[in-house]
Amino acid sequence: MKGISVSSLTAGYGGRTILRDISGVLPAGAVTFILGPNGSGKSTLLRTLGGALPFRGRIRFSERDAASLSPRERGRMVGVVTQSPSLNFPFTVGEVITMGRLPHRSFLERDEGGKKAVSRACKEMELEELRDRTLPSLSGGERQRTMIAQVIAQEPEIFLLDEPSSALDPNHALKLFRFLERMAAEGKTVAASAHDINLAAEFGSFVWIMKEGRLAAAGKTGDVLKGDVLSSVYGSTFVPYRREWTDFSGTPPACNGGEKILWRAV
Structure with missing residues (x-):
């Protein structure tokens, strides 16, 4: 089975x-x-899946045990966008995005698709005009787009993104989630953390809800995002409201159109 499966996963730090x-x-x-x-x-869950923390239990990526993967194999398979990356080095945007190709390079093997992948990543995150800018000169949102573009250039099977739109303006957040929808439609595995419940309602097919380090609920978005479930996890009362979800042309997107049930705390 493709995707990520975890069994009896326990992890932490310090x-x-x-x-x-x-x-x-x-x-x-x-x-x-x-x-x-x-x-x-x-x-912590995303960091553990991304290989940054030790764990007990089992993690499998597309039927392969995570512990059996070499660093290069993991780099080709799993792309990670962290919440607070260290970006103080004076690399240019283009250099950082190109680093996403490192798992595909070796002394004996040419990275034939590298230039095309980097160009595509720049275009997806609208960074073409910033390619020669250094990281310290960028705004927070531009830095976040750069790190997302690095993972896009990596062309992984699995995308793990921790609060990927936290510093993005609405236009770039929409472009990001449209891109992630396309990746999912191509068979990729996409997992993203968020505080905004309605992001999941609008763009998510499935939801995991965490509470105190445990998996409180999991399943299809419409089955999991219920008032009683949300109230028990967040400790507030949630009420639904409905709206018609369309793109800027006024046409509901084929993969996510129609009436949506969104939620607000009261």
């Missing part, structure tokens, strides 16, 4: 256990949002 006995599937061909209150384990 001697503190954050994730506790998590089992579930992040399916291929779908955008899965990881929701939950502050401190619920969303970032």
Whole structure:
């Protein structure tokens, strides 16, 4: 089975256990949002899946045990956008995006698709005019777009994104999630954490909801985003409201059109 499966996953750092006995599937061909209150384990989960933290239990990527992957194999398979990357080095935007091709390079093997992948990533995140700018000269949103573009250039099977739109303006956030929808339609596995429940309602096919380091609910978005589930996790009362979801042309997108049930806390 493609996608990510975890069994009895337990992880943490600094001697503190954050994730506790998590089992579930992040399916291929779908955008899965990881929701939950502050401190619920969303970032720790993504860091663990991305290989940054030790863990107990099992992680499998498309039927391959994560522990069996070499760094290069993992780099070709899994792309990670962290929440607070260190971007103080004076690399240019173009150089940072090109670093996404490192897993595809070796002394004996040419990266034939590298230039095309980098150009595509620049175009997707609208960075063509910033390619020669250095990272310290960028705004927060431009830096975030650069790191997303690096992962796009990497061309992974799996995208793991921690709060990927936190610094983006509405236009670039929309472009990002449209891109992620296209990746899912091509069979990629996409998992993104978010605080905004309605991002999941509009763009997510599946949802995982975390609470106190455990998986509180998981499944199709419409089945999981219910008032009673949200209230039990967040400790507030949630009420639904409906609206017709369209793009700027007034036409509902084929993959996500029609009436949407959104939520607000009261």
